[in-house]
Amino acid sequence: MNSLPQELVDKIASFLDRRDLGAIVLLSRKLRYAAEYHSGAFAEARLKADSAVIRKFSSIYCGHRSSYLRVIVLDTSVPGVYDENIEYPEQDCRDTEKDVQTMTEAFSQEMSMLFSAISALEKHTHDLGKIHVIIHTPTRCGSTYHPEPEKLFECHIEYRTILDIARRCPNLDTLKCRLGGSEWMGNFKSQTLNESCQDWAGPRRDSRHGFENAVRGIHKALPRLRRVDLDFLFPLEWMEAFPERSTLPNLVHPAPYDPFSSSLRILSHHLRTMHLRVIADDTLFWPTENDNTSTWPNMESMNIMFCNSHPSGLWYISGQPSTTPGYEITPEHYPPLIKTDRDRENDEDDDAIYDWDSGDASHISHTRVFPQEPALTRFLRAFAKAAGSMPKLKDFVFWTPIKVHADDLEENFPALDPLSISRHARSVSIAELAWGIAYTAPGIDFPSRWEKSVDTSVRNLWWKVGDWRPEAELAELFHKIGLEEHRGQMSEHWNDVENQDNGLDYRDIFERWGFEPWSRTFGCLVCGG
Template sequence: MGFLVLDEDYESQARDKIQASRSPDGVLRGNLQCDITLPLFTNPPENRLACHETAQETAYVSAHISSRIHALYSQLAAHAAAAAAATATSHSSASVAPEGIALDIRIAPQSFDIYQDCDHRRYHSRRLHLHDPETLPVLPFVRKLSVKSAESYSGLGNLYGLRPLSLLVPLQCIAALPNLTTLLLPWMWERPMPYATPSTPVREHYSRPWEGPLRDARHDFGNAIAAQEKFLCGRRIPASLKNAMLHFWEPEQISVEDQSVARPDLIYPAERDPVSVGLCRLAAQIEKLDLRALVTEDLFPAAGAEDQQWLSMQRLRIEFHPLRPDGMWYFVGPQGEDPLRSAGSGDKREGGFRISETMDYPREHDIAADEEIDEEFDEYPNGDSEFDYLPDLFRTEPQRERVEPFLARFAAAVANMTSLEDAEMFAYVWWTPSESREEEYAGDAPYDNASVHRWGVRYLSGRGGGGGDGDGDGDGKTATPVVQWQVGDWRPSTAIMALFEALGTQEWLEFEFTRGRPRRTTNDII
């Protein structure tokens, strides 16, 4: 195991960054950006790296980022303490602006001194952890925190070298920020779907989003919110947190997925989705929430759970993935197509496949098949010409038995949000069928190829005028409560419709089609 550390003077770098962020009068204010550089893997010709990363190597990288986060917190605490002492003796101005500061932590991609011949180490699924979070100094002057991965600009989805963090890391970071008001997590390192690349080595080995680490991270997140002092080492999520952007997954702008492949059950062995249950608890204190996640109806508080109602919520934006965390889908094909199993699997159980402790985690050692995989990629880098594997996005029609309970809980939750101005819940659905599926429709396709549209519902109370965020229809300003549906010809059942009719006037909007997924042109609702 060899590494080349590029920032051995990281403590002085953190100190210099803090000094540079001070205003001319010596007051720390504004946004403090901290870039964490990961160590290079050394790969000398005489001692090449193995194809697969070991647990020891992952632990080393975890220790590396942990030391940098600890150094940043420690240097901020030292600056505040030194400035406070100087203020007490010289009656100088405060060390930190009264409004506090924003802290932006960015994790650089992993790299090598000499790149490997294969891509086994280029896509990462193992999560990095924060060591000794209970010793992070408390920073009462940090009011806003952002944690994200820096751009890679290479590989499928620009994912080369991006190291996912444990979902405990941002929670452990904010537990030391007692006056934090805003948390921004623009990508929480989830990859719900594999890439539909024609190359079997790339699709099933190099870039595979391993299901085991994905499931474990989601359970960690939910458990940490349910039992905060246990998982956050005696600390809690600050009660001051009122604004949150939580984007668990990052959408693709082009069609690169296959919605016919079997997906895992990310809930088992829990009875309910830990992420949905955890978010439900967290949202009880939130005023503005921008959420993108795989969720179930357990995201919303149950009727009668008075202590869990979202009474403070003012603005709510939920983009739900068409895929559910149990491995089933909220949408089916225009002809009712709903494949949940791989052909010949013989599994008749409802829901996604059970995650194997041995088969669904990245290996830590090389096997003979690795060389065969690399040889296949060398011979057919763009896939075997005899093998047809293309994106297959066809789930455009809501599956009533799965969508309606979700809509019902949303409507019931909105009815109890006494401060609410604007709430929307939607998904983007695609029509980019595979060649074989396109042939089945024989010119009778319901949509133009590669078209994308939003499917969802939005509530505008008329109280705060909404304001719009650039994703929905209209400017979001109404004089009276309105429910805007954007669901095409589909209509909810009578019972579900009654829940929404009790909220306000119903409006039915046309679909707005785009070619590919549009990028958001305005900022989030926070």
């Protein structure tokens, strides 16, 4: 066997199952190499900021095994509030200024240590392929009284951290994240839970505005970046449960536009694929109404899921008409750095506060199905102008999630026939739908469930928007998408109930459009849990 080329030994070993691979690992050096490769035992490494763990990682992968490595998972943690040696009620549940500084320094040190280990590996190996790096956001106990503190939420990181870390990877071609959903927590039946779990509006706004500084020079720092999959609403359930009766913060003021949205637009200019789940305004796609200079020369595919709400606190899709912007953020909207009297009062309610399975922890259902103008049309106009400036565009979906609760409709919208929204609204107690638009260029496949047959030789546009209709100027902007490149007609498809279609459809097709499993994407940096 030793006389055979390694390539042939690898081919022979590829026919063995994992158990048989284990049986040949000690027979010869060539068989060991082949068994290690095909078993996948060295395809993933898990790191944490511990010198012993890093030494072991370096010893394992400093040689031939570096070519097997495909995934590196970085687990991070910061000092927690919880201290089992201190008894209640002396234990504080608030971070002090010193705590915040300590956590920031600890996370920075962890990142430096972990990336130094990866850098050292690159220097000592010549065949290190593309690596999928997963960074889990720091974990810590944020409570004094949770029965299982280790299961509490990850720490929040500022959005700019995603780009700050990405800059450490100049060969990065794909950037992903899953963050932000917990910013919407605060829709429990228990007021104590709402106060204890809320995300403070001040840091939320500052994180969005700070992203603007991080995006400067990003194209020079990441010249190979071609795909982003940035989910700032994960998990989505918190946003969908947020009540309209609660006024949203104005995350834009004092800026004239949302700095976070405009920064994402700058990030997108050289991409080929962009998947976003985000709270955004129209500057996500177009700087101003009169600007005609934005171009996306390489963009081929987009899946944009926008939040029902506008960053200013208005709504794009709501249950009730509303023209009131969000409240202005003041110093009162930042967390106190000491334990307050209200914290002590909430501590007295500990029998219910952390019983996540109790009725107090239940979400209140809310249905938002009505498009709100002029905010929605302005947003759609900016998107259509941007899509019309993408000469290589093959497809897109542009949508927002709609969740229809049968009980909520019956209680709050008694005159509204659920079938006028969707034929699915009466078939289930909670219908997870989507309000959105989809496009395919000539020659691109379409979702077969939407249509029995579609002429794929022309441009196709699906309006999955119920009985809503775009104004003429907006419709014309969508008709121009791909016109210069492909000419010819555009085939439009409507799904309103009046035309015997289903109305708003289930969201799964929108969710899966262009989806790429995280665990199989190489050459990317993933920040988030």
